[in-house]
Amino acid sequence: MAVLGVLVAAVAGLLLVLLVLPAATARLAPFLWQDLAFFATMVGSGLRCRRRLGRRPPVTLLDVFRQHARERPRQPLLRFQDAIYTFEDMERASNRAAWALWRRLGLRGGLTVAVFLPNEPAYVWTWLALAKLGCAMACLNVNVRGRALLPQVPTCPGAHPRLPQVSRVPAELREAVEEVLPDLQRDGVRVFYLSSASPTPGVEALLGDIEAAPDEPPPAWHRAGVTGDSRAMYIYTSGTTGLPKAAVITELKLLMVASLGRICGLRPDDVVYTTLPLYHSAGLLVGVGGCLDVGATCVLRSKFSASQFWSDCRRYNVTVIQYVGELMRYLCNTPQRPDDREHGVRMALGNGMRAEVWKEFLRRFGPVAVCEFYGATEGNAGFINYTGKVGSIGRANWFLKRDEPVRDKRGLCIRVPPGETGLLVVKITRNTPFHGYAGDSQKTEKKILRDVLAKGDVYFNSGDLLMMDSERFMYFQDRVGDTFRWKGENVATTEVEATLALVSFIQEVNVYGVAVPGCEGRCGMAAMCLKAGAAFDGDKLYAFTRETLPSYAAPRFVRIQLTGTFKQCKTNLVREGFDPGAIRDRLFFRDDARRSYVPLTPQIFAAIQDMKLSL
Structure with missing residues (x-):
């Protein structure tokens, strides 16, 4: 409390000075008032979260x-298609x-x-149910298939080997489960469908038991041992160091990430529209979690649709939308309509929007307040663009000061000056902990930098390069x-390369x-040399990648190179792209309709360039 008192006194003194010298303040520090207001908001949010979890018993996001369910039982929490689920409905379910x-x-x-579920209300009440039992939830990516799925399910951290784990899947994911069911059963994993009957031998149905169960709360002793450091869930993050890893989300982190919406101005009367997948932190923790925190309504859609986006916003009276950069680009690429600005959206909350898309979005769809943030699921800090600066992920606030050191040739660290690009690292402290990846100490250690600015200090390595301008x-x-x-x-290209190297006809x-025109990010391409005497088999490669790689990681384009000086500079390969008119090597395209890699013809290339062929 003494520290807090000193902090309050210091801020009060600073305010007095600023009131006396407003002109000088505006000239010397034009964003000082916004920095100070944001600092106060962040301090208040952090204190709120820690105060809640410091009670006995602690007040978690579930609490x-x-x-909200007790005080406003009829308030809609979720809207999905034509159905409305109130806070009371979700409590009972x-x-x-x-x-x-x-x-x-x-x-x-x-x-x-x-x-293992798509976006649907069952995802939310399953999460809440597990929390009521004191169990952590591991959020499996529904795009993962075959052998790529296996490492995630049997090794879900903390499971007692003599007790069952549950992978709940709807009918549309049945095929994916049946592919790996023998392996799951061998490892002692029980699998359940959310249905009244199971069409798959060896998989049990759970819906009947749920519908017959009482709707009063389970005994409170289930959560007797829960603290702020307890593991609430695991989110599989596709980071820079390999295949998806289970990032640890504690009760404290869950509460703090869920408060991001409140920090950005989310209100109880808001209607939040999210098409982002719930197996990632943005959709589940920021979107749904933000609504749980403030008592707002979340409109959930199973998948993003650019053509239906604004119609949905009008239909559900949406006031806040969630986005990633790709989503906003898709919206801006749709044909202009007279009703583009006829909506009630006041705020967009998300990350990854580039400046040119940001400007076009505002021009097309009106003065929506864009709250761009930066952070990693496993990270220990982030940024929020609270000033609305187009293209920026936030400010290096004078009050929330961060260091961005990089290594020099001697192994020492220097701070990157304004205007230069540097690696973002964040000091690991009691207030900014890094919990790492469950069950994988080696990958956790790879994200830690030691002896950065002083002997013995420890920093989280974000793996991201940022630049700070002269205004911070x-x-x-x-x-x-x-x-x-x-x-x-x-x-992670090295992981995809290691997987493809197992194909019988691939040498390197x-x-x-x-x-790719009209697409955010980069589309996967593999340049390969075949083994002597071997032929390229598009059907076999498609089947192999479908079984071993997530859909987003399977290369869309293949280039067959005849010589193997082979590991040529990837910069040249990236620059040459996939144009069959400019590349002599044979090119192939991943055709999902034919379930094969087919020759990349000029016609297919033209369709991709004209954005007529969806990737």
């Missing part, structure tokens, strides 16, 4: 949701699911349950390492990202 999971499976606090605005520049971003996911392979 905040349940308080999650109670029934918790009872069923406890009675049928013996779930108890400390276990982890894997959830921050701009995302690129990712370090051999990675590119596609469909909102990070693709280079994987990289190429620019």
Whole structure:
């Protein structure tokens, strides 16, 4: 409390000085008032979260949701298609699911349950049900198939080997589960469908038990051991160092990320529209979690549709939209309509929007307040653009000061001056902890930098290159390492190369990202040399990549090179792209309709260039 008192006194003194010298303040520090207001908001949010979790028993995000359910039971929490789910509806649905999971499976606090679901209300009440039992939820990416899915399910951290784990899947994901079911059963993983009956031998149905369960809350002792440091969930992040890893989300981090919406101005009367996948933190923690925090309504859509986006906003009276950069570009690429500005959206909350798209979005769709933020699921800090500076991810606030050191040739660190690009690292402290990746100490260690500015200090390595201008605005520049971003996911090329090297006819392979008109990020391409006497088999390669790689990581283009000086500079490969008119090597295109890699003809290339062929 003494520290807090000193802080309040210091801020009060600063305010007095600023009131006396307003002209000098505006000239010397034009963003000082905004910096100070944001600093106060951040301090207040952090204190609120820590104060809640410091109570006995602690008040978690689940408890905040349940308080809204008691005080405003008829307030809509979720809207999905034509259905409305109030806070009370979701409270009762999650109670029934918790009872069923406890009675049928013996779930108890400390276990982890894997959830394999698309965007639908069941995702939310399953999350709440598991939280009521003191169980952590592992959010599996629904785009992952075959062998790429296996490492995520059996090793969900914290699961007792003698007790079941649950992978709940709707009918449309049945094929994906059946592909790996024998392996799951061999590892002792029980799988359940959210249905009244199961069409798959060896998979049990759970819906009947849920519907028959009582709707009063399960016993409070299930959560008796929960603290701010307890693991609430695991989100598989597609980072720069390989295949998806289970990032640890504690109860404190869950509460703090959910408060991002409140920090940006989210209100209880807002209607938030999200088409982002719930297996990632933006959709689940910022979108749904933000609504749980303030008591707002979330409109959930199973998948993004550019043609239906604004119609949905009008239909549901949406006031806040969530985005990633690709989504905004798709909206700006749609044909202009007379009703482009006929909507009630006041704020857009998201990340990854480039300056040119930002400007076009505002021109097309009106004066929407864009709240761009930067952060990583596993990261220990981030930025928020609270001034509305187009293209910026936020400011290096004078009050919330951060260091961005980079290594020099001697292994020491220097701070990057304004205007230069540097690696963003954030000091790991008690207030900015890094919990790492569950069950993988080696990958956790790779994200840590030691002895950065002083002997013994420890920093989180974001893997991102940022630039700060003379006004301290921050701009995302690129990712370090051999990675590119596609469909909102990070693709580690070394991992894709290692996977493709297992194909019988491939001798060597280079994987990289190429620019595609109308698309955000880079599209995957593989340049490969074949083994002596071997022939390229497009059907076989398609089947292999579908089984072993997530859909976003499977290369869309293939280039067959005849010589193998092979590991030529990827910069040249990236620059040459995939134009069959300019490249003599044979080129192939991943055709999902034919389930094969087919020759990349001038006609296919033209359709991609004219944005008539969707990737």
